Amino acid sequence: MGPSGPVRHAAEAQPARSGAPARAVTRTLSDDPLGGTVRRTVLPSGLRVLTEAIPAMRSVSFGIWVAVGSRDETGPQAGAAHFLEHLLFKGTHKRSALEISSEIEAVGGETNAFTTKEYTCYYARVLDEDLPLAIDVMCDLVADSVLEAADVETERGVILEEIAMHDDEPGDEVHDLFARAVYGDHPLGRLISGTEETVTPMTRRQIQSFYRRRYTAPQIVVAAAGNLDHAAVVKLVRQALRGTPLDTDPAAPAAHRPATPTVRTKPATTLVEPKETEQAHVILGCPGIDRTDDRRFALGVLNNVLGGGMSSRLFQEIREQRGLAYSVYSYASQYADSGLFAVYAGCAPGKVDEVLSLTRAELARVAADGITEAELARGKGMSKGSFVLGLEDTGSRMSRLAKGELLYGDLMPVDELLARVDAVTLDDVNALAAELLSRPMSLAVVGPFGERDFAA
Numbered sequence: 001m002g003p004s005g006p007v008r009h010a011a012e013a014q015p016a017r018s019g020a021p022a023r024a025v026t027r028t029l030s031d032d033p034l035g036g037t038v039r040r041t042v043l044p045s046g047l048r049v050l051t052e053a054i055p056a057m058r059s060v061s062f063g064i065w066v067a068v069g070s071r072d073e074t075g076p077q078a079g080a081a082h083f084l085e086h087l088l089f090k091g092t093h094k095r096s097a098l099e100i101s102s103e104i105e106a107v108g109g110e111t112n113a114f115t116t117k118e119y120t121c122y123y124a125r126v127l128d129e130d131l132p133l134a135i136d137v138m139c140d141l142v143a144d145s146v147l148e149a150a151d152v153e154t155e156r157g158v159i160l161e162e163i164a165m166h167d168d169e170p171g172d173e174v175h176d177l178f179a180r181a182v183y184g185d186h187p188l189g190r191l192i193s194g195t196e197e198t199v200t201p202m203t204r205r206q207i208q209s210f211y212r213r214r215y216t217a218p219q220i221v222v223a224a225a226g227n228l229d230h231a232a233v234v235k236l237v238r239q240a241l242r243g244t245p246l247d248t249d250p251a252a253p254a255a256h257r258p259a260t261p262t263v264r265t266k267p268a269t270t271l272v273e274p275k276e277t278e279q280a281h282v283i284l285g286c287p288g289i290d291r292t293d294d295r296r297f298a299l300g301v302l303n304n305v306l307g308g309g310m311s312s313r314l315f316q317e318i319r320e321q322r323g324l325a326y327s328v329y330s331y332a333s334q335y336a337d338s339g340l341f342a343v344y345a346g347c348a349p350g351k352v353d354e355v356l357s358l359t360r361a362e363l364a365r366v367a368a369d370g371i372t373e374a375e376l377a378r379g380k381g382m383s384k385g386s387f388v389l390g391l392e393d394t395g396s397r398m399s400r401l402a403k404g405e406l407l408y409g410d411l412m413p414v415d416e417l418l419a420r421v422d423a424v425t426l427d428d429v430n431a432l433a434a435e436l437l438s439r440p441m442s443l444a445v446v447g448p449f450g451e452r453d454f455a456a
Helices: 080-087 097-105 128-143 149-167 170-183 204-214 230-241 296-307 313-321 349-369 373-389 394-408 414-422 426-436
Strands: 025-031 037-042 048-053 059-066 110-115 120-127 220-226 270-274 280-287 325-334 339-347 442-447
Touching (some): 025 230, 037 230, 048 394, 059 128, 059 394, 080 110, 080 149, 080 204, 097 110, 097 128, 120 394, 128 220, 170 280, 170 339, 220 230, 220 394, 280 349, 296 325, 296 373, 296 414, 296 426, 313 349, 349 426, 349 442, 373 414, 373 426
Parallel strands (some): 048 220, 270 442
Antiparallel strands (some): 059 120, 059 220, 280 339, 280 442
């Protein structure tokens, strides 16, 4: 459930007047009683730095978020963003791959990264006293990687093994198959990792070009949460980036992705990946809503009631009462201009028909009759509780800052977000359920079947 609304960023880095140097602009965004003081600085280059000071913590999570993901690739580039994520840890002009990892691990810290369809994140978690080291290392690897030809070949092999490993995990593969069923050849329907056919011929020059064209200061958000001082973090970030390709002329921060035009999805279809597995993996679902849609709060409640926990309708019906599946849940994925709503189940191949029949019946029942007042209250409680409990560590707070800035362009205070959930009415949820769950459903299946097994 993302932030929205109240904290708009009108003041950005201001270009020089009368030849004076551009200056950084800092604002206090909130002083949240459930958290710490949140401040935001826009550097002259357009790079943004957000921090949440939480003095009670003894650690800091520091992340560099780039508004580039797999949906920003052309077909032949598929996997470039993920390939680049691997390569940035392989060495810079100042550090080798071993030095990057050993410097952080020597102080008990940890580093990692991940690529999504709409952004890439590089992060470290360290003791508060080691934050200057983490900032220097992480800024160095994101801004100034050398992308040696030998490292490209080494990581190509690693990524191809990762793709092969993913293919051996049918519970993961079915989610990618479902995305393809809904989005087809659109970038949102492609694998984040790319495929063997796209990764194998990818050249260092192509990756280098993607790196320098996409990793620009206006596209980057730096976020940190924990026992820190905002001004010190900004100073350390500027020092670490000085003289690198991210130390650029004055520019405005990039706008977040627009919600229009809406992504065109495919008509409802069935995709089956035949595989001799002990368990069948199925996903039944449809296009959902985008992440800026005000109904996302009602969707969170609806999702909780349908398949968001052990008390949900689907879990109770399919697992608890009938024992047909170990894992069954519903979920919503939201992008700038599209979304998904789906139900996943893993069950014995011989039970697939019954599981799908029960799932379809429950979705139709909720579409026609809605949910109850008691379910509404429970769904709201789950939404609020999961959000607040998710803010109990510096990593989640750092992510909240970055996603608010990168994906929405604002940061919703915790109290307001909870109030938005509380404001969801029974009519809101039931109207959304009637619309969403009446849509034609696509089906993705991985297991010992063929397309004809689901022709009906």
